[in-house]
Amino acid sequence: xxxxxxxxxxxxTQGRKTMRKLLDAAMVVFARRGYxxxxxxxxxxxxxxxxxxxxxxFSNKEDLLRALVAEAGEVVGALDSSLGPVGSGQxxxxxxxxxxxxxxxxxxxYAPVLRAWTDxxxxxxxxxxxxxxxxxxxxxxxxxxxxxxxxxxxxxxxAAAEAVVAMLDRFHQLRLFAGEPVDAGALDSLTTMVHxxxxxxxxxxxxxx
Amino acid sequence: xxxxxxxxxxxxTQGRKTMRKLLDAAMVVFARRGYxxxxxxxxxxxxxxxxxxxxxxFSNKEDLLRALVAEAGEVVGALDSSLGPVGSGQxxxxxxxxxxxxxxxxxxxYAPVLRAWTDxxxxxxxxxxxxxxxxxxxxxxxxxxxxxxxxxxxxxxxAAAEAVVAMLDRFHQLRLFAGEPVDAGALDSLTTMVHxxxxxxxxxxxxxx
Amino acid sequence: xxxxxxxxxxxxTQGRKTMRKLLDAAMVVFARRGYxxxxxxxxxxxxxxxxxxxxxxFSNKEDLLRALVAEAGEVVGALDSSLGPVGSGQxxxxxxxxxxxxxxxxxxxYAPVLRAWTDxxxxxxxxxxxxxxxxxxxxxxxxxxxxxxxxxxxxxxxAAAEAVVAMLDRFHQLRLFAGEPVDAGALDSLTTMVHxxxxxxxxxxxxxx
Amino acid sequence: xxxxxxxxxxxxTQGRKTMRKLLDAAMVVFARRGYxxxxxxxxxxxxxxxxxxxxxxFSNKEDLLRALVAEAGEVVGALDSSLGPVGSGQxxxxxxxxxxxxxxxxxxxYAPVLRAWTDxxxxxxxxxxxxxxxxxxxxxxxxxxxxxxxxxxxxxxxAAAEAVVAMLDRFHQLRLFAGEPVDAGALDSLTTMVHxxxxxxxxxxxxxx
DNA sequence: GATGAATGAGATTTCATTCAT
DNA sequence: TATGAATGAAATCTCATTCAT
Numbered sequence: 052x053x054x055x056x057x058x059x060x061x062x063x064t065q066g067r068k069t070m071r072k073l074l075d076a077a078m079v080v081f082a083r084r085g086y087x088x089x090x091x092x093x094x095x096x097x098x099x100x101x102x103x104x105x106x107x108x109f110s111n112k113e114d115l116l117r118a119l120v121a122e123a124g125e126v127v128g129a130l131d132s133s134l135g136p137v138g139s140g141q142x143x144x145x146x147x148x149x150x151x152x153x154x155x156x157x158x159x160x161y162a163p164v165l166r167a168w169t170d171x172x173x174x175x176x177x178x179x180x181x182x183x184x185x186x187x188x189x190x191x192x193x194x195x196x197x198x199x200x201x202x203x204x205x206x207x208x209x210a211a212a213e214a215v216v217a218m219l220d221r222f223h224q225l226r227l228f229a230g231e232p233v234d235a236g237a238l239d240s241l242t243t244m245v246h247x248x249x250x251x252x253x254x255x256x257x258x259x260x
Numbered sequence: 261x262x263x264x265x266x267x268x269x270x271x272x273t274q275g276r277k278t279m280r281k282l283l284d285a286a287m288v289v290f291a292r293r294g295y296x297x298x299x300x301x302x303x304x305x306x307x308x309x310x311x312x313x314x315x316x317x318f319s320n321k322e323d324l325l326r327a328l329v330a331e332a333g334e335v336v337g338a339l340d341s342s343l344g345p346v347g348s349g350q351x352x353x354x355x356x357x358x359x360x361x362x363x364x365x366x367x368x369x370y371a372p373v374l375r376a377w378t379d380x381x382x383x384x385x386x387x388x389x390x391x392x393x394x395x396x397x398x399x400x401x402x403x404x405x406x407x408x409x410x411x412x413x414x415x416x417x418x419a420a421a422e423a424v425v426a427m428l429d430r431f432h433q434l435r436l437f438a439g440e441p442v443d444a445g446a447l448d449s450l451t452t453m454v455h456x457x458x459x460x461x462x463x464x465x466x467x468x469x
Numbered sequence: 470x471x472x473x474x475x476x477x478x479x480x481x482t483q484g485r486k487t488m489r490k491l492l493d494a495a496m497v498v499f500a501r502r503g504y505x506x507x508x509x510x511x512x513x514x515x516x517x518x519x520x521x522x523x524x525x526x527f528s529n530k531e532d533l534l535r536a537l538v539a540e541a542g543e544v545v546g547a548l549d550s551s552l553g554p555v556g557s558g559q560x561x562x563x564x565x566x567x568x569x570x571x572x573x574x575x576x577x578x579y580a581p582v583l584r585a586w587t588d589x590x591x592x593x594x595x596x597x598x599x600x601x602x603x604x605x606x607x608x609x610x611x612x613x614x615x616x617x618x619x620x621x622x623x624x625x626x627x628a629a630a631e632a633v634v635a636m637l638d639r640f641h642q643l644r645l646f647a648g649e650p651v652d653a654g655a656l657d658s659l660t661t662m663v664h665x666x667x668x669x670x671x672x673x674x675x676x677x678x
Numbered sequence: 679x680x681x682x683x684x685x686x687x688x689x690x691t692q693g694r695k696t697m698r699k700l701l702d703a704a705m706v707v708f709a710r711r712g713y714x715x716x717x718x719x720x721x722x723x724x725x726x727x728x729x730x731x732x733x734x735x736f737s738n739k740e741d742l743l744r745a746l747v748a749e750a751g752e753v754v755g756a757l758d759s760s761l762g763p764v765g766s767g768q769x770x771x772x773x774x775x776x777x778x779x780x781x782x783x784x785x786x787x788y789a790p791v792l793r794a795w796t797d798x799x800x801x802x803x804x805x806x807x808x809x810x811x812x813x814x815x816x817x818x819x820x821x822x823x824x825x826x827x828x829x830x831x832x833x834x835x836x837a838a839a840e841a842v843v844a845m846l847d848r849f850h851q852l853r854l855f856a857g858e859p860v861d862a863g864a865l866d867s868l869t870t871m872v873h874x875x876x877x878x879x880x881x882x883x884x885x886x887x
Numbered sequence: 888g889a890t891g892a893a894t895g896a897g898a899t900t901t902c903a904t905t906c907a908t
Numbered sequence: 909t910a911t912g913a914a915t916g917a918a919a920t921c922t923c924a925t926t927c928a929t
Contacts (some may be wrong), residue, residue, distance in 0.1 A: 890929085891929100892926105892927090892928090892929100893922105893925105893926080894924105894925085894926075894927095895911105895923100895924105896924100897921105897925105898921085898923105899921085899922100900918105900919085900920080901918090901920095902916100902918100903921100905914080905918100906912100906913090907913090908911080
């Protein structure tokens with residue numbers, strides 16, 4: 052909280068490499084133990100560097116996590132703009148499905164960061180609002196599509212979109228932290244549920260009628 | 261790490277009262293600071309008792325949290341059996357809605373416990389599986405109703421039910437920890453979404469046309 | 470150190486019984502864990518009584534140990550006067566042997582107390598002098614016999630006698646705390662050594678000459 | 679209870695110095711208060727270092743004591759091989775006397791360690807056997823000389839040797855902890871006693887006759 | 888006489904962070 | 909740039925002793 056992260060300094064090639072080693076090591080350790088249980092000692096051991104070096108690049112443990120969250124944020128932020136219009140037909144389902152897949156990929160890639168983040172957020176009331184806001188970015192994109200689709204009658208699109216993001220997030224958390232995979236079939240099911248729930252998607256392959 | 265003191269001892273009236281005071285105080289403190297930031301010292305101060313007394317009843321902070329989780333579990337467990345058949349019509353929506361409301365009430369009542377629990381689970385890989393299993397109980401009840409309703413075509417009912425529970429859980433988390441209310445309107449929206457998504461619920465009151 | 474041992478109070482039959490239970494229980498616990506590691510809790514559990522009762526009879530843990538030591542002291546003190554004149558012949562050996570045997574019996578009977586006592590003495594410089602003085606009583610008796618025997622030329626009888634007591638004490642300690650028995654043969658050997666060393670005892674059965 | 683930190687790490691010059699400071703400080707504190715009463719806090723104060731530093735080098739108080747015991751063990755172990763053949767004449771007495779003197783020097787040098795060790799052993803049944811085994815090393819050397827001298831008839835050399843070591847040990851303990859010196863005269867007396875008792879030593883300077 | 892709940896001083900231990908080299 | 913020894917605030921936990929019933 053106090054010091055200055057060295058992030059301000061212009062880094063030479065070697066410096067960048069060391070910083071990268073620390074970030075990667077942190078991912079590994081956060082994956083293993085979460086944020087609180089992760090000791091700076093563990094991180095520098097995995098990075099094969101020293102305590103002193105750590106504080107050359109980050110002002111403290113939280114600073115490092117924020118750097119990782121920022122990295123993750125760039126990838127996750129891409130979700131804001133990658134969802135096209137979602138119709139009630141097969142095309143709409145496909146559109147939604149690819150977006151869900153993208154979300155899942157991003158989540159899995161940064162799972163340790165998200166885990167650590169959740170861990171930190173739980174201890175820091177102030178951060179909770181931020182987290183809500185962050186999820187909000189993605190949710191807004193979705194809410195827009197719901198309104199646009201015209202099938203959101205009787206539904207508060209903001210709340211619904213938030214809920215969908217919450218669902219995707221927590222679903223991945225539960226499955227992955229318990230060591231169970233998030234397979235394509237599960238993502239199909241979630242997609243279908245959301246498609247029907249918010250975009251007027253019909254029962255799939257209800258051929259006759 | 262062990263955890264056993266008080267559990268073994270048969271408690272008299274006074275003992276029970278003191279234990280209750282500690283559990284309640286912990287709820288308060290966990291709500292304020294989360295699990296990790298909560299110090300045993302804070303808890304005993306709120307409970308107006310002493311450090312030593314704490315360890316008379318719980319072997320450590322985690323032991324106390326587990327006791328609270330067990331209490332919460334009884335209330336949450338009631339949700340397993342409180343969801344009746346859900347049809348695609350208005351009645352079905354009502355049934356689902358009351359269940360969602362019940363979930364929301366339980367969640368809000370034990371919000372601090374759930375927050376603390378999440379906090380702890382994040383640091384303890386072993387517990388993650390347990391948490392998944394616990395959520396599974398409620399999810400199974402829902403999955404059963406989905407299958408029974410016959411509108412789950414193209415959906416893996418287990419995954420979908422899990423996802424709904426995940427959604428309700430995380431949605432409450434996001435809103436409440438950010439200090440925003442979970443109002444009836446939002447619950448209506450979630451209900452509608454799920455009703456359409458899993459139980460063939462139509463657009464509400466789409467009378468004419 | 471502070472309070473008043475209730476020992477002052479005149480005890481009724483029931484009171485005596487409870488006190489006895491506590492003393493016996495303490496012997497058991499001291500035997501198992503030594504003085505420092507013995508918790509008052511252990512003692513009252515073995516005695517099937519309560520914390521409060523303990524302090525009704527003893528002002529603290531040390532007080533109880535002193536009571537046990539006093540008991541042991543009566544038995545050990547008998548050694549002061551039970552050693553008759555020790556000649557250089559077979560009779561002298563017999564006299565010495567019976568005294569050594571008596572010492573051994575007393576020691577083994579109060580082994581837990583002696584162990585606890587040693588434990589306490591180690592932590593309390595002030596008590597060390599007392600312990601020395603106590604051992605001195607027995608040693609003086611022995612020193613007297615050495616002088617009297619006329620075979621102590623070139624030997625400081627006080628130091629020698631002290632050393633013999635030290636030897637008997639520590640030898641028992643080493644053997645018994647290590648779980649090995651102190652058999653008659655070993656006592657015979659020690660007796661012979663001392664008999665030759667201080668009382669002019671010859672090689673046994675040096676018949677001729 | 680584990681015990682490992684510093685042992686693993688390779689120490690630089692500074693590290694060694696700090697460790698030495700801690701070991702020396704512990705000797706001082708153990709001498710003043712014994713093992714149980716010695717607080718880690720006291721040790722670091724004497725060593726003019728910090729609490730945290732202590733745990734950088736030792737995993738706990740017991741670990742430190744074991745390190746000291748190991749050091750003392752090297753010195754004491756030298757006694758195993760420093761006793762030459764002991765005849766029944768003046769030369770034999772001299773040989774024995776120098777060995778006794780060596781024992782006394784070693785003991786006095788490590789008195790605080792031995793005191794602490796005794797203190798710890800009293801609380802830990804498991805360690806008692808170890809202590810017995812350690813004493814055994816020195817005792818075996820002595821037993822060998824007894825057998826070799828041919829004057830051990832009627833004596834179990836192992837028991838006798840053990841007893842002599844026990845005597846030397848406890849005699850020093852009693853005297854030193856009580857603040858009384860172990861003077862040369864006392865050591866002469868003990869030597870004479872053992873020489874006569876186990877090696878056929880005659881009455882000293884019984885010139886005529 | 889007896890009980891066991893309550894106390895709180897004090898002991899051990901951890902670990903994020905600083906600093907001298 | 910890098911190192912790792914040193915720091916010390918804070919956290920956990922124990923247990924002899926007191927006290928209300």
